[in-house]
Amino acid sequence: MNEPYYSFNKYLREKFGERVHRISIDAGFACPNIDGRLSKEGCIYCNNKGFSLFTGKTKDIRSQIEESIKYYRQKSGVNKFLAYFQAFSNTYASPEELKEKYDVIKDFPEIVGLFISTRPDCIDEEKLKIIAQYQKDYLVWIEYGLQSANNSVLEKLNRNHTYEDFLKAVNLTRKYDINIGIHLILGLPWVNHENAIKEAKLLSKLDIQGIKFxxxxxxxxTKLHEMHKEGKITLMPEKDYIKLVCDFLxxxxxxxVVLRLISSSDPKMLVAPLWMNNKTSIIAAIKEEFARRKTWQGCRVKK
Ligand code: SF4
Structure with a gap:
């Protein structure tokens, strides 16, 4: 059966003809929103522990890749992998250091893609030139943490970058033909349904290739945890999330490409909402909602 949205799995199968697994890497990069260059507090929701199997531990990049390949081969029989530089801001270093760290993937013929997650204010032409060189041998994507297209919401999140910074990064990145994924937070208490849909319309006009919810x-x-304890944060219920994802898409x-429909979280660190870790049933509910409506991703895009 055709899926009502363009899933990441489908995209990877089209590219590689088989299942491809993503390996999360903590390459030891820092973040300007934590190290004091922009702030010391970080984003209000950020606690980077639990991002990957290895985050917070001191394993080098090579060992992380080796162990993940072994683990996922045994678990799922997968033979192709994407190196996903995930923890913190993975372009926040000198061009030389970036090259040295990304180059580790060259020792692993099983790796077919380089995915780099970063902030939109941590990129420039020099870095993009380095990243662009990997396109000859790898599928290359940069994922920019946008979170919201509304500057006042970005301020509430203590992101310390603007929507305009993001637009600048998009324009620069597309000059080098590098795929762009955007990371967007849904369920923010300061963004009502109408404004979320306005963001969808705004983002739909950009030259981006993927979206991750x-x-x-x-x-x-986290700071958000304190705010939650003080009763300052209302979280989105499951049924509203399902509706919003469908409306948005x-x-x-x-x-x-829909890089992800819903995030999951380390149960030891998650306070709420606990329903978010029922990923399989949430994805099924989103598909059922599309089927009930008889709609699909892009059905409201004006041609
Ligand atoms: S930019 Fe990313 S790593 Fe840095 S504080 Fe925000 S969420 Fe954390």
Missing amino acids: HLLHIFKE EYIPENI
């Missing part, structure tokens, strides 16, 4: 959730040891062109 993140449900706002409360992680222990109806405005997103069908050639934009």
